[in-house]
Amino acid sequence: MRRRTFLGGYTVAWIKSDSKAILAIHTNMVALNPRLSVTYNNHNTWKLHVSNVQANDSGTYMCQVNTDPMKSQMGHLSVVIPPDIVDSVTEGSSAREGGSVRLTCSATGVPPPTVLWRRESYKPIVFRYDGGREKKGKLTSQYKQIQ
Numbered sequence: 001m002r003r004r005t006f007l008g009g010y011t012v013a014w015i016k017s018d019s020k021a022i023l024a025i026h027t028n029m030v031a032l033n034p035r036l037s038v039t040y041n042n043h044n045t046w047k048l049h050v051s052n053v054q055a056n057d058s059g060t061y062m063c064q065v066n067t068d069p070m071k072s073q074m075g076h077l078s079v080v081i082p083p084d085i086v087d088s089v090t091e092g093s094s095a096r097e098g099g100s101v102r103l104t105c106s107a108t109g110v111p112p113p114t115v116l117w118r119r120e121s122y123k124p125i126v127f128r129y130d131g132g133r134e135k136k137g138k139l140t141s142q143y144k145q146i147q
Helices: none
Strands: 012-016 021-025 036-040 046-050 059-065 071-077 081-091 102-110 114-117 125-128 134-137 139-142
Touching: 012 046, 021 036, 046 059, 102 114
Parallel strands: none
Antiparallel strands: 012 021, 012 059, 036 046, 059 071, 081 102, 114 139, 125 134
8 A cells, every 4th residue: 555645646756867867766765776765754854865975976866756747856965075195206306406306296086176385394485487586486286186
């Protein structure tokens, strides 16, 4: 026998909008993902639960009721990933004055982290341009996320 809720004969479904994947109908899970579950309060509140959230869980989710026309509500999940330095490479760890050194730092994270270079002594980094002019400053770089 079908449970009677305030929805009458209508059913609530959860869909991940970007992939069009049906996740659940009523409280029956369609997606074979043990991290997903649905609860409702026998009245009018339905909840999709995502446990142990992962990067690929990011996206837009839709709760829909199969009325005619269909009624739906959407929400967006953004999974934040702490920054991490993936690799550091130094080409020529020392150089004579006027020479060149290339320092590379690859970082990951969501949102993409900003990499800031500084000296251990916190003294300013001095850039010398053509003509011998000096300019003190900070080296910052915005890196794209490495996947």
